[in-house]
Amino acid sequence: MTDEIDSVGFIIPANEGKWSFSKLRGELGELAAGKIAGRENDEEINFSNQQESHAFTPLWLQNFYEIAIQEGVGTKVEI
Numbered sequence: 461m462t463d464e465i466d467s468v469g470f471i472i473p474a475n476e477g478k479w480s481f482s483k484l485r486g487e488l489g490e491l492a493a494g495k496i497a498g499r500e501n502d503e504e505i506n507f508s509n510q511q512e513s514h515a516f517t518p519l520w521l522q523n524f525y526e527i528a529i530q531e532g533v534g535t536k537v538e539i
Contacts, residue, residue, distance in 0.1 A: 470507070484507060485497075488520075489520075489523060492523070492524060492527060493527055
């Protein structure tokens with residue numbers, strides 16, 4: 461299973477005891493900040509909750525921008 465899967469696809473298996481949300485290792489922000497490792501083998505999947513509000517997109521972008529500044533990476537673009 462290597463495709464990104466929406467959280468809705470896990471509700472029924474979790475309720476049936478076939479899967480547990482305790483298997484989650486972290487969140488996207490932790491991955492982007494290098495605090496947790498990404499997938500380590502083909503059996504692991506990316507879990508995504510697509511029901512989040514897009515109103516938070518600017519907050520994610522600000523977070524990524526700040527990490528890039530701290531790490532000294534990226535390319536400055538004139539807008």
